[in-house]
Amino acid sequence: MAGPMQGVRVVEIGVWVAGPAAGCILADWGADVVKIEPPGVGDPGRLFSRMLGADLPFNPPFEMDNRNKRSIVIDLARSDGRELALELIDAADVFVSNVRLEALARLGLDAASLLERNPRLIYAAITGYGLEGPDANRAAYDIAAFWARSGIAAALTQPGAAPPFQRGGMGDHNAGMSLAAAISAALYSREKTGRGQLVSTSLLRQGLYTMSFDLAICLRFGLPVQAGNRKTMANPAINSYRDSEGNWFWIVGLEAGRHWPPLARAVGHPEWLDDPRFATVGDRAAHSELLIAMLDEIFATRTREQWGAIFDAEQDLWWAPVQNVDEVVADPQAHAAGGFIEVPDAEGTTMLPATPVDFASTSCEQRSMAPTPGQHGDEILLQLGRSRAQIAILRERGVVA
Numbered sequence: 001m002a003g004p005m006q007g008v009r010v011v012e013i014g015v016w017v018a019g020p021a022a023g024c025i026l027a028d029w030g031a032d033v034v035k036i037e038p039p040g041v042g043d044p045g046r047l048f049s050r051m052l053g054a055d056l057p058f059n060p061p062f063e064m065d066n067r068n069k070r071s072i073v074i075d076l077a078r079s080d081g082r083e084l085a086l087e088l089i090d091a092a093d094v095f096v097s098n099v100r101l102e103a104l105a106r107l108g109l110d111a112a113s114l115l116e117r118n119p120r121l122i123y124a125a126i127t128g129y130g131l132e133g134p135d136a137n138r139a140a141y142d143i144a145a146f147w148a149r150s151g152i153a154a155a156l157t158q159p160g161a162a163p164p165f166q167r168g169g170m171g172d173h174n175a176g177m178s179l180a181a182a183i184s185a186a187l188y189s190r191e192k193t194g195r196g197q198l199v200s201t202s203l204l205r206q207g208l209y210t211m212s213f214d215l216a217i218c219l220r221f222g223l224p225v226q227a228g229n230r231k232t233m234a235n236p237a238i239n240s241y242r243d244s245e246g247n248w249f250w251i252v253g254l255e256a257g258r259h260w261p262p263l264a265r266a267v268g269h270p271e272w273l274d275d276p277r278f279a280t281v282g283d284r285a286a287h288s289e290l291l292i293a294m295l296d297e298i299f300a301t302r303t304r305e306q307w308g309a310i311f312d313a314e315q316d317l318w319w320a321p322v323q324n325v326d327e328v329v330a331d332p333q334a335h336a337a338g339g340f341i342e343v344p345d346a347e348g349t350t351m352l353p354a355t356p357v358d359f360a361s362t363s364c365e366q367r368s369m370a371p372t373p374g375q376h377g378d379e380i381l382l383q384l385g386r387s388r389a390q391i392a393i394l395r396e397r398g399v400v401a
Contacts, residue, residue, distance in 0.1 A: 002030055002362065002363055002364055002365035003028070003029045003030020003031070003359070003362055003363070003364040003365060004029055004030060004362040005026055005029040005030040005031035006030040006031075006362075007030075007032075008026070008030070008032070008093045008094065008187070009031070009032050009034075009091065009092045009093050009094070010023060010026050010027075010031045010032065010033040010034065010092060010093065010094040010095075010096060011033075011036060011085075011088050011089050011095050011096070012033055012034065012035045012036065012069070012095075012096045012097065013035075013085075013095075013096075013097040013099055013104075013109070014035065014043065014096060014097060014099075015043055015044055015098060015099060016043075016044060016045045016098075016172070017045065017061070017065055017142070017168075017169040017173070017176075018098040018126045018142065018171075018172035018173075018175045018176055018203065019096055019097050019098030019099070019126055019176075020043065020045060020062075020065040020066050020176075021065045021169070021172055021173050021176025021177070022096050022098075022124065022126065022175070022176040022177075022179040022180050022183070023065075023066075023069060023096050023176075024064070024065045024066060024067060024068070024069070024176070024355065025176060025177060025180040025355045025357075026094070026096070026180055026183065027067065027068035027069050028068060028354075028355045028364050028366070029180075029359075029364055030362070030364060030365070031094070032070070033069040033070065033096075034069070034070050034071075034072060034088060034092075034376075034380055035070065035071045035072070035371070036073075036074050036076075036085055036088070037071055037072070037073050037373050037374065038073070038074075038076065039073055039075050039398070039401050041373075042071070042073060042373035042374075043062070043066070043373075045059075045061065045062045045065070045066070046059060046062055046373070048061040048062050049062070060352075061168065062370055063343075063350070063352060063369055063370045064352055064353060065169075065176075065370075066370035066371070067343050067352065067366065067367075067368065067370050068343075068367045068368055069368075069370065069371060070371060070375070070379070070380060071371035071372065071373055071374055071375050071376055071377070072088075072374055072376060072377040072380045072381070072400065073377060073400055073401035074399065074400055075398055075399055075400070075401075076107050076109075078398070078399055080394075080397075080399050081399045081400070082107055082108060082109075084381075084384070084394075084400070085107075085109070086108070086109075086114075086117065087384055088380070088384070089109075089114055089117075089118065090117055091384075092118070092121065093120070093121070093122060093187065094121070094122045094124055094187075095109075095114060095121055095122070095124065096124045096179070096183075097109075097124075097125055097126070098125070098126035098127070098175075100127070100128075100137060100139065101125060101127060101131070101136075101137070102137050111125070111198040115196060115197075115198070118196070119195055119196060120190060120195065120196045121196040122186045122187060122190065122196045122197065122199060123196065123197070123199070124179050124182065124183050124186075124198075124199050124200070125198065125200040126175050126176070126179055126201055126202065126203070127140075127200060127201075127202045127203070128140025128141075128144070128145045128202060128203050128204065129145055129149075129202055129203070129204045130200075130202045130204060130205065131200055131202075140203055140204075141203075142166070142169065142171030142172045142175070142206075143165070143166055143171075144203075145171070145202065145203035145204040145207065146166075146170070146172075146174070146175070146203040146204065146206050146207040146210075147166040147170070147171060147207065148163070149204060149207065150204055150206075150208050150210065150211055151207070151208075151211045151214065151215070152166075152207055152210060152211055153166070155211065155214055155225070155227060156227060158227055158229065159227070171203050171206050171207060171210075172203070174206045174210065175201050175202070175203055175206045177355075177356070178201045178206060179199070179200075179201050182199040182200075182201065183199060185199075186199050230292070231289060231292055231293075232288055232289050232292070233288055233292065234284075234285040234288055235253070235254075235256045235281070235284070235285065235288075236263075236284060236288050236291045236292050237251055237253030237259045237260050237263050238250075238251060238252055238253050238254050238256075238259075239251055239292065239295075240322065241295060241296060241299040242296070242299065242300065243299060243300065243302060243303050243304040243306075243307060244300055244301060244302055244303055245303055245304070247303070247304040247321070247322070248304075248321075248322035249304050249307065249308075249319055249321050249322055250319060250320050250321075250322060251263060251311075251317070251318075251319050252318045252319060252320065253317070253318065256281045256284070257281060258316055259316055259317065259318070260273075260278075260281075260284065261273055261316075262314035262315070262316045262317035263314075263317055264278075265314060266307075266310050266311055266313075266314050266317055267295060267298045267299075268298070269298075277290070277291075278291060304321055307319075308321070338354055338358055339353065339354055340352065340353060340354055341353075341354040341366055342366065343366045343368070343369055344366060344367065344368055344369070345369045350369060374400065374401050377391075377400050377401070378391055381394070381400065
């Protein structure tokens, strides 16, 4: 097994996206991740296939966050089921969960209890709103805590418009990556101290950090940053524009003085550099609505591909196409950057999005698609020292499935 987490044992009780995302990152990095699922459906993330609107043979969102894991179904409502879970966690390096902490505490799976049993354990938790405060135990999906309450949705809302919907799992995947980083740091600390610890993040904290540019300005100046309006952007050199076929692209001239001259040349108006309306950053800001309207007319005369060739001929004119998911999947640079991986699947492979980190000297290796519920139950129980006969009894009693 390849990857920098080779030899690290992880037990995950994760639901939907955030906890499983953290477990997937660790599994991608080589950790042995055992996923404990409840009887019945298992992780409710397995319902995504139905929620997509049809009786589909595959479940891409679940497959994305649960590859390279082993699954065991344990009824944690039973005392003997909890004992099995505790036995697994006692032998683990990391426990990962995004189940509400009060629910875990009722099962005896709170941080204090598990760290008392296994002082070397890294107890890694993702919550909705944090460990303390009046809403610490409030249920949350990422559209609530990450998107709505953190200020992201409002910051992207134009005056008079409805707030935009986020895409699936945006906050969850951010939280999963942060938790994986925290786990890595805690494992490093354990190497020096010999002791584990509780590490946590929350969907709200992820949203606040995502909004930290705006929040820092608000904290220092007491003023909010208004939602951008492309028709009146103070720096027209960092704005979105549309080509003759209706395709959008973004000019990314953040440094207004540096990037304005190549933009003026690219659109065939070098005389604008001497135009008193556009001579300085302040002049262009004062006349931004006029300048953007003029640029809109010009950009509507050629295709995005044609404009791209013109932009690329200018050394300091940077741009990017606004791509839909079909274009992203076909983008050769997305593939060259390692954005997609092939996961072994029966006799072939299935392509899925990659987690966003690579390691030069401890390269990672994809091992398997997401497991079926309890697929590795016998294997895991045998590793715990149970005999085939004992496993049969556990299954007959409904402790495992």
